[in-house]
Amino acid sequence: MQDSLIEKIKPYIKNYDSYLVGGYLRDLLSGEISPDRDIAIKCDNLAKLTKKIADELNGSFVELDPVNEIYRVVFGDDYIDFAKLLNNNLIDDIKRRDFTINAITYDINNEKFVDITGGKKDFEEKIIRTYKISNLSDDPLRTLRAIRFQAKLGFRIDDEIINFIKENNSLILNVAPERIHQELIKTFEGKFLIDALFSMDETGLLDVIFPFFKDIKKIPSNSHHHLDLFHHLIETTRNIRINKPELKLAAFIHDLAKPDCWTIEKDTGRHRFIGHDELGAKKVVPFLKKLKFSNKEIEYISKMVQFHIYPSALMKDENVTERAIIRFIRKIGDDTLDLLELARADRLSARGPAVSDEMVQVNLSNLEKLKEKYFEISPKLKEMPKLVDGNEIMQILNLKPSPKLKEIIDEIKELQLEGKINTKEDAINFLKNYKL
Numbered sequence: 001m002q003d004s005l006i007e008k009i010k011p012y013i014k015n016y017d018s019y020l021v022g023g024y025l026r027d028l029l030s031g032e033i034s035p036d037r038d039i040a041i042k043c044d045n046l047a048k049l050t051k052k053i054a055d056e057l058n059g060s061f062v063e064l065d066p067v068n069e070i071y072r073v074v075f076g077d078d079y080i081d082f083a084k085l086l087n088n089n090l091i092d093d094i095k096r097r098d099f100t101i102n103a104i105t106y107d108i109n110n111e112k113f114v115d116i117t118g119g120k121k122d123f124e125e126k127i128i129r130t131y132k133i134s135n136l137s138d139d140p141l142r143t144l145r146a147i148r149f150q151a152k153l154g155f156r157i158d159d160e161i162i163n164f165i166k167e168n169n170s171l172i173l174n175v176a177p178e179r180i181h182q183e184l185i186k187t188f189e190g191k192f193l194i195d196a197l198f199s200m201d202e203t204g205l206l207d208v209i210f211p212f213f214k215d216i217k218k219i220p221s222n223s224h225h226h227l228d229l230f231h232h233l234i235e236t237t238r239n240i241r242i243n244k245p246e247l248k249l250a251a252f253i254h255d256l257a258k259p260d261c262w263t264i265e266k267d268t269g270r271h272r273f274i275g276h277d278e279l280g281a282k283k284v285v286p287f288l289k290k291l292k293f294s295n296k297e298i299e300y301i302s303k304m305v306q307f308h309i310y311p312s313a314l315m316k317d318e319n320v321t322e323r324a325i326i327r328f329i330r331k332i333g334d335d336t337l338d339l340l341e342l343a344r345a346d347r348l349s350a351r352g353p354a355v356s357d358e359m360v361q362v363n364l365s366n367l368e369k370l371k372e373k374y375f376e377i378s379p380k381l382k383e384m385p386k387l388v389d390g391n392e393i394m395q396i397l398n399l400k401p402s403p404k405l406k407e408i409i410d411e412i413k414e415l416q417l418e419g420k421i422n423t424k425e426d427a428i429n430f431l432k433n434y435k436l
Helices: 004-013 023-029 046-056 090-095 119-124 134-138 141-153 159-174 177-188 193-203 205-209 229-238 245-253 276-290 295-307 310-316 322-348 357-383 390-397 403-417 424-432
Strands: 018-021 036-041 060-065 070-075 078-084 105-107 112-114
Touching: 004 036, 004 046, 004 078, 018 023, 018 090, 023 036, 023 119, 046 060, 046 070, 046 078, 134 141, 134 159, 141 159, 141 177, 141 193, 141 205, 159 193, 159 205, 177 193, 177 245, 193 205, 193 229, 229 245, 229 322, 245 295, 245 322, 276 295, 295 322, 310 322, 310 357, 322 357, 322 403, 357 403, 390 403, 390 424, 403 424
Parallel strands: 036 078
Antiparallel strands: 018 036, 018 105, 060 070, 070 078, 105 112
């Protein structure tokens, strides 16, 4: 196996039993080159060795876990993580790893693969299996990692693992939320996400991690939805074409508040979910905070949930004005294309008996028109000069800082885009005739 970075450090580890382990080898079998390499090594003073490698090869030394002797050496965009072999013994180290496909090792100095758990065979047969089922209880995050690897690789999860997770799905609650967050993001960027979501549901992990799904599963199909709510959310996620995990997650939970807003009209039998978008945007925030999503991620996902109906509702109006479209694009900003993708996926996933093919096609056509408008208007928004600032507006109108001030600023910008205000003089004249 040829690897320039490994060849570079070989002289420093030639006197130590050293093995490439984990994801780098798994990705290599998939035809991928991973920037992160993990080396398990038999060494009594690993900190000293890795510092020497970093110093002499112009790398950066990072202490990841000095208690368990795990260190990182960074070389630009690449890095190597060094960890002491469990009990200084390769066999012990291999047998405690999560899955056999991650237990394949490569003896660096003797240039040969070591595969005592049958990981290569399992990789070829596309199965996620563990050498010892107790390895999953040693670190309950591994139950979710099985789902993540299914999402990434499309492999079948071994029945023994499935049954273990079913019986022990609550163990995931003992895992630090930061770690769950990381696994979820990796799961939702997987090519085989939909299969993984069904496995998550089968094992019960879904209801433990996303507790609101217990109520979601109670919402049946109806006149506007040919699928029950759970499968509608699955189908919406499937229809997202942008490989952005946060968007796919937003698609999967965009109707999370529907159970709270569910009513059935007595006369027509129609199912209504009035206000589920607004409530959902509020409800998703504490859920994501609990899982340690960043403020940026929370703002984005909450925004997708809150406004997922907005594009279709806007364009449904045959008399929609240019100003209304501008207002939409200004409100959603750089996330407009993502929101339009969510609206499209949502539309394709709701095909109940009251929804004709013509209605669907009109809706999709309108969303495309809105996308065209975005490409037309967005550059103008970024290039548009500020004709008057807030202080000037307050002075002219004898106004104090307030929400009204923002309304006026927004209105001036909209009139600029429409070409009705073009100069500072135009803006001042508009303000002089403005009625508070």
